[in-house]
Amino acid sequence: MSQLQGKTVWLTGASSGIGLALAEALAAKGAKLILSARSEATLKDLAARLPGEHQVLPIDLMQPEAAYEQAQALVAQQPIDILINNAGVSQRSLTLETNFQVYRNLMEINYFSVVALTKAVLPNMVKRGDGHIVTVSSVAGKVGTKLRSGYAGSKFGVIGFMDCLRAEMADKNVRCTTICPGFVHTQIAHNALSADGSKLNQSDPDNAGGISAEQCAKEIVAAIEKNKAEVVVGSGVSKLAPLLQRFFPGLVRNMVAKR
Ligand SMILES: NC(=O)c1ccc[n+]([C@@H]2O[C@H](COP(=O)([O-])OP(=O)(O)OC[C@H]3O[C@@H](n4cnc5c(N)ncnc54)[C@H](OP(=O)(O)O)[C@@H]3O)[C@@H](O)[C@H]2O)c1
Structure with missing residues (x-):
């Protein structure tokens, strides 16, 4: 039996x-899901077709204070075993051209x-002495x-947040897993913010050439089951990049400047 069987997972x-x-x-592994995003109808269709019993909780994560209140109300009703912070928005715009508000929006979500x-x-989770926080x-x-520049700032930021949290939770049996995907073939580029904050609405060959969302999900589930602290998921240069950055930072600086 999977260790995810019967676990309440907020995704x-x-x-x-x-x-x-x-x-x-996760549903195939027997998890009980609380499915969140803004697209309520899509989530309801998903909940209906997945095996098992699942809930839908529409949420706008561009409004973190309101989301915090919604989350507190949810936790008051039922304990969460695993929280997966996966929602996110990317960016495709040069710093010189990007409205300051775009930086704020990327940090909000x-x-x-x-x-x-x-x-x-x-x-x-601390009270129960059991839990798992996963952040993509x-x-x-x-x-x-x-x-x-805004997207990377927000994504560097959550890695720092998760590193600190992992240290603070080490003796409380609350596990902390950070996932760093490379290029994955999804709608991320279409949904990315451009300089004025509008959606890019274009595909990006790097993402289109990346691994499938299913492969990425499989590796994330394995990382959760193995209680990994941090995993890089992907293929090719995007998977190698963090390792190259650590050992050959000058080489990576040159590569990204020419790209
Ligand atoms: N694809 C890649 O190459 C790649 C690489 C590295 C990291 N990632 C990360 O992986 C995560 C998932 O991205 P994806 O590739 O699956 O992108 P995606 O296909 O664009 O999905 C993004 C998800 O985030 C939700 N979302 C966006 N804005 C939201 C808001 N204001 N409130 C609540 N939910 C919101 C969307 O739902 P609604 O629109 O319905 O709200 C959607 O479910 C993100 O954190 C992304 O940064 C992706």
Whole structure:
């Protein structure tokens, strides 16, 4: 029997891409899901077709304070075994051209909403002496490249948050896993913010050439089951980049400047 059998898993970003594939993989393992994103109809369809009993909780993670209150209300009703902070928005715009508000928006969803939801579920996990916080950062949280200065800032930020949390939770049996995907074939580029904050609405050959969302989800589930502290998921150069950055930082600086 899978160790995920019967666990209550709150999954954000469940309406698309990696989150959708994660919902399918976790439901197949017998987890009881609370599916969150803004697209309520998509989540309801998903909950209805997945094996098992699942709930839908529409949430807007661009509003972390309101999300925190929603999360507290949820935890008051039922304990969460595993929180997966997966929802996120990317960026495709140069720093010189990007509105300051775009930086704020990227931090709201990719950083502050992670802090908000984690802070809401954590006290109950500590009280029970059991829980698992999983946050999907990115290889962009390890290596900065052009056109992603706001996205990388938010994704570097959550890695730091998770590192601190892991240290604080080490003696409390609350496990902390950070996932850093490289390129994955999803709608991430279409949904990425451009300089004025509008959606890019274009595909990106790097993401289109990446691993499938299903493969990514499979590796994330394995990382959860093995209680990994941090895993890089992907293939090719995007998977190698964090390792190259650590041992050959000058080489990586040259590579990203020319790309
Ligand atoms: N794809 C990649 O190459 C890649 C690489 C590294 C890291 N990642 C990370 O992986 C995670 C999932 O991305 P993906 O590739 O699956 O992208 P995606 O297909 O664009 O899915 C993004 C998910 O986030 C949700 N979301 C967006 N804005 C939201 C908001 N304001 N409130 C609540 N939910 C919101 C979306 O749901 P609604 O629109 O229904 O709200 C959707 O379910 C993100 O954190 C991303 O940064 C992706």
